[in-house]
Amino acid sequence: KANNLGSKIRDEFPIFKNNEKSVNGQTKPFVYLDSAVSAQKPKHVIQAMVNHLENDYGSVHRGAYGVSIRSSQMYEDTRHKVAKFIDPKINANQVVFTRGTTEALNILAYGISDVYLNENSRIVIPAIEHHANLIPWQQAALRKDCELAYISMLGKKGNQLTLNLSEAEKLITKNTKIVSLAYVGNVIGQINPIEEIIAMAKKVGSLVILDCAQSMSTHEEYLFSLGADAIAFSPHKLYGPSGIGVLAMSEELIEKLPPSTFGGGMISDVTLEESQWISGPAKFEAGTPPITEVCGLGAAIDWVEKKGRKNIHNHSSELAKIFLDGLKNINDIEVFSPESGQETIISFRHKKIHAHDMATILDSENIAMRAGHHCAWPLIRILGVDALIRCSFAAYSDRDDVEIALEAIKNASKKV
Numbered sequence: 001k002a003n004n005l006g007s008k009i010r011d012e013f014p015i016f017k018n019n020e021k022s023v024n025g026q027t028k029p030f031v032y033l034d035s036a037v038s039a040q041k042p043k044h045v046i047q048a049m050v051n052h053l054e055n056d057y058g059s060v061h062r063g064a065y066g067v068s069i070r071s072s073q074m075y076e077d078t079r080h081k082v083a084k085f086i087d088p089k090i091n092a093n094q095v096v097f098t099r100g101t102t103e104a105l106n107i108l109a110y111g112i113s114d115v116y117l118n119e120n121s122r123i124v125i126p127a128i129e130h131h132a133n134l135i136p137w138q139q140a141a142l143r144k145d146c147e148l149a150y151i152s153m154l155g156k157k158g159n160q161l162t163l164n165l166s167e168a169e170k171l172i173t174k175n176t177k178i179v180s181l182a183y184v185g186n187v188i189g190q191i192n193p194i195e196e197i198i199a200m201a202k203k204v205g206s207l208v209i210l211d212c213a214q215s216m217s218t219h220e221e222y223l224f225s226l227g228a229d230a231i232a233f234s235p236h237k238l239y240g241p242s243g244i245g246v247l248a249m250s251e252e253l254i255e256k257l258p259p260s261t262f263g264g265g266m267i268s269d270v271t272l273e274e275s276q277w278i279s280g281p282a283k284f285e286a287g288t289p290p291i292t293e294v295c296g297l298g299a300a301i302d303w304v305e306k307k308g309r310k311n312i313h314n315h316s317s318e319l320a321k322i323f324l325d326g327l328k329n330i331n332d333i334e335v336f337s338p339e340s341g342q343e344t345i346i347s348f349r350h351k352k353i354h355a356h357d358m359a360t361i362l363d364s365e366n367i368a369m370r371a372g373h374h375c376a377w378p379l380i381r382i383l384g385v386d387a388l389i390r391c392s393f394a395a396y397s398d399r400d401d402v403e404i405a406l407e408a409i410k411n412a413s414k415k416v
């Protein structure tokens with residue numbers, strides 16, 4: 001049952017009050033249903049970042065003075081907190097702060113191609129991945145002249161799509177060196193069968209990478225204990241700030257992978273002829289890192305743990321289910337997300353109103369939903385559409401959001 005988390009915590013999010021709109025003399029609440037692209041921020045996170053900037057801000061690992069020492073302490077303490085949040089099996093030395101999931105996956109694909117791939121290797125990913133977990137592997141395959149094989153989907157249209165596991169089993173053979181996939185898909189919100197895929201990969205000695213951008217705020221399994229060798233996520237989808245990402249790797253990967261960005265903070269020696277890297281996460285953190293954002297990430301983890309990821313998941317997926325049921329009563333709607341009701345994302349289209357027009361009509365009602373290809377062109381092509389509209393739920397979403405959105409979608413055909 002929905003625990004009504006949304007209404008209880010909405011006041012913690014200043015964005016909602018600050019974006020109420022007056023339309024024809026009527027106050028329209030801000031209905032934010034695009035949390036899959038980025039989540040809004042609670043005061044707890046905002047205040048932590050303001051406090052840091054007002055009292056403690058200094059560059060990290062570079063100063064012998066108070067604010068730098070305090071910032072460095074906070075930065076490294078947060079690394080410990082992130083490690084614990086991901087899996088008690090890993091330690092802080094396995095956690096790299098990046099600029100986002102995208103940069104994390106690029107670091108992995110570049111480094112892994114350098115160390116683990118040759119022309120006989122195969123990389124396996126689902127065909128429906130976000131571009132951030134597709135293009136880096138395309139580039140790796142091009143660089144190494146090796147094979148990139150795609151796991152296709154079963155079912156062609158509508159809400160029947162699932163990963164073709166028997167095909168995955170055929171593709172994941174002893175030449176397979178990498179299997180990389182999202183835990184939760186960003187377009188239709190499917191929860192991928194990671195345990196089955198990890199088992200297939202481990203059987204043939206392949207590395208497994210999980211793109212956890214969409215799952216980190218709602219799924220709390222210990223991913224390294226499940227068998228992942230590396231995971232990536234973006235704190236901005238976890239009620240934290242943008243501009244920072246997390247890449248966690250096995251001890252083997254963090255030791256073996258070469259850096260792909262070079263500069264200050266990552267060297268043990270530099271001469272005019274050559275340079276040596278330090279070991280551990282700093283090897284991948286050249287330049288001044290996102291310091292205040294790391295502080296915000298720490299606060300976001302505290303906030304999410306206090307609310308409970310299971311709670312957030314149950315609440316968001318319950319709202320998604322109610323929304324999905326409501327969509328079924330509206331003419332000309334075609335739904336592309338799975339039926340099972342476990343997800344927090346519902347993607348759909350209106351057969352007579354283009355997704356971009358729908359998003360604009362909803363915006364005129366102060367409702368934010370994303371329309372487009374959602375950074376997954378291959379999936380959009382598999383679905384046989386040119387764009388989808390995506391409605392996604394989070395901890396602060398509530399029943400009013402669902403009802404207002406359904407009403408606006410129902411009335412949209414009167415506006416075109």
Ligand code: PMP
Nearest residue numbers: 100101102130132182186213234
């Ligand atoms: N993978 C998935 C599944 C995503 O949803 C996203 C964000 N849309 C990314 C990767 C990329 O994350 P970021 O833009 O924060 O780097």
